[in-house]
Amino acid sequence: MKACKQCNFIIKNDNKCPACGSTELSEKFSGIAIIFDAEKSEVAKYLGKKSPGEYALKIE
Numbered sequence: 434m435k436a437c438k439q440c441n442f443i444i445k446n447d448n449k450c451p452a453c454g455s456t457e458l459s460e461k462f463s464g465i466a467i468i469f470d471a472e473k474s475e476v477a478k479y480l481g482k483k484s485p486g487e488y489a490l491k492i493e
């Protein structure tokens with residue numbers, strides 16, 4: 434798995450972020466936040482995300 438350096442989105446089988454289109458991905462990340470309902474999620478507010486998905490908490 435890789436995480437997008439731009440938006441933290443976690444990518445499983447791709448070399449491009451499906452969320453923002455960036456190709457700057459990192460294999461070194463820690464922590465995964467899964468957002469199901471961005472409008473109600475405290476994690477989504479904390480991370481500043483508006484769409485559901487899996488996000489890395491920290492990218493090195």
Ligand SMILES: [Zn+2]
Pocket residue numbers: 437438439440441442450451452453454455
């Ligand atoms: Zn992205």
